[in-house]
Amino acid sequence: MAAPIAYSLIATDLDGTLLRGDDTLSDRTLAVLARVADAGAQHLVVTGRPAPRVRPLLDDLGATGLAVCGQGAQVYDAGADRLLWSITLDRELAETALGKIEAEVGQVYAAVDQDGVDGLTLIEPGYLMPHPTLPAVRVERRDELWGEPISKVLLRHPHLSDDELAATARSVVGSLATVTMSGPGTVELQPCGITKATGLALAAEHLGLRPADTIAFGDMPNDIPMFDWAAHGVAMANAHPELKAVADEVTLSNEDDGIAVVLERLLGGADQYGPLTLSIEP
DSSP states (O other): OOOOOSOSEEEEOIIIIISOTTSOOOHHHHHHHHHHHHTTOEEEEEOSSOHHHHHHHHHHHTOOSEEEEGGGTEEEETTTTEEEEEOOBOHHHHHHHHHHHHHHHOOOEEEEEESSTTOOEEEOTTOOOSSTTSOOEEOSSGGGGGSSOEEEEEEEOSSSOHHHHHHHHHHHHGGGOEEEEEETTEEEEESTTOOHHHHHHHHHHHHTOOGGGEEEEEOSGGGHHHHHHSSEEEEOTTOOHHHHHHOSEEOOOGGGTHHHHHHHHHHOSOBTTBSOOOOBOO
């Protein structure tokens, strides 16, 4: 076995963090994740994507363990293809929250992620998927979004920026839901009190690991609770300013193998990629 790594749990966001813009991982990143496993550490994906949209990526990684999905609303067992834990967003509360937001900013376009390992992503007319590679089913009317249990609602506004829409949503939604911003064009409503940190904490407990054992990587404000929970938080160079402000360090971008740079440093030594590049301090 390789020399031990300083952290037993490596928690990584996907979009804008572990994945490149084309939804792939570089050979360098794959190689360092293999070294992490050889060192006895666990790699845990912690993502806003629902479990059905994460499963193909976990297959590509050869992952058979746990993943935290749906902004913390799901803990998914990839090997068994089942949810160990999930919580749904009350659909009446979601509709009420959506009405309050539209009363302030005018019409928004909505989508939902259904609960379950085979749940669909439904989008109403006018909603554009921020990741065109992710499958979605278009419905004709908004009320069709509420036909099955959901884990979250995704929102877009035709004119407001994500920051503006998220700020307004937080000001009017109150305890109806938790508002997060997880990527370009991705403002979301999820069950009140649920964050990436709640899902990460549940998964870590299942694995017998603690916050002190954890290093976390992310790029958006929805990763802030995860950084608050973990012992060490690393923001990508392409990260939102709000996340960089609370990060313990800033590494290179997702396109430049920022995660690999930090993990290689922690593992020690150089490999076929040459001398290790030091991460950038905030």
